[in-house]
Amino acid sequence: MNDALENEGAALLSRDDSDVDALRGAILQLPIEYREPLIMQVLGGFSVEEIARELSLSASAVLTRLFRARNKLRTLYGLAPAPDCSSSEAPP
């Protein structure tokens, strides 16, 4: 991860601890199929391929779930969700 990019982004999205607490609550309330790959990727450092292997999913299904998980959390931050045009996930 590029630190400069992260710092620039953090300045754009400056939040205090209560927001972080709210975010934690929101992560807990994500459906398990979204929460699980997100935690594996962000906290565990798993690659998409590794997550796919662990969860017996295709890589594109994992990508879709990660995208939707972040999109749900984006709305919590008052940011417009990105368009999600895929109606279903690819099969494993």
Added chain:
Amino acid sequence: MNCEDVRRQIGAEPGVSSEELAQHLKGCPACAEFQLEMVALDAHIRRALEKPPGIARARRRMAAQPRWALAASVLVAAIATLAVWALRTNTTLAHEVVAHVIAEPQSWAAADAVSETELNDVLQKSGLVLDPTPYSVVYARSCWFRGHFVPHLVVRTAHGLATVLILRNEAVATRESFNEDGLSGVIVPSVHGSIAVLAGNSAQLDAVAQQMRIAVRPQQVAK
């Protein structure tokens, strides 16, 4: 690669870059900003899952204060500490329960029910058994908490996941509720110590606590 493709890629892997993506971002300020937001959001997610409760906040507050304010706040804190001394145990217990749960975020990623053997092993370490409940247990660990091994369970309910700590060595006089670091919780007295239940929302707490109170019992020792 159009804007939609780019945003889907960034939304799935904000930190990953490719030549094609970089090319697009150079000519598209809106997508470049979207990437910055997503990278920042990831940093917040990481922070939310890693941050020990209260510590960062206290440190920042102290650093921002002038010396006289610091002295005054120390005095106020000392008086407040004395004033709440009688309530100290339970307040600290709730805080420590939250801190423990936050320090084990991998418990929230659990999906599959743990085996009966695994669950029994965890309970056995604390000399307990669990009768059937309406919930499936998706995470079970024996955790060191306040000098004892404590069953740390995550159960799946109709409202989502709930964390349960069975605190055989912690007595509380009455039901206590708390809301800290994005987690709602209750600690209820039980015949065998107390039971703490935490979740992202408060809808299910008492129901889970009640079920657990009925289902948890000590192991019978063979004579």
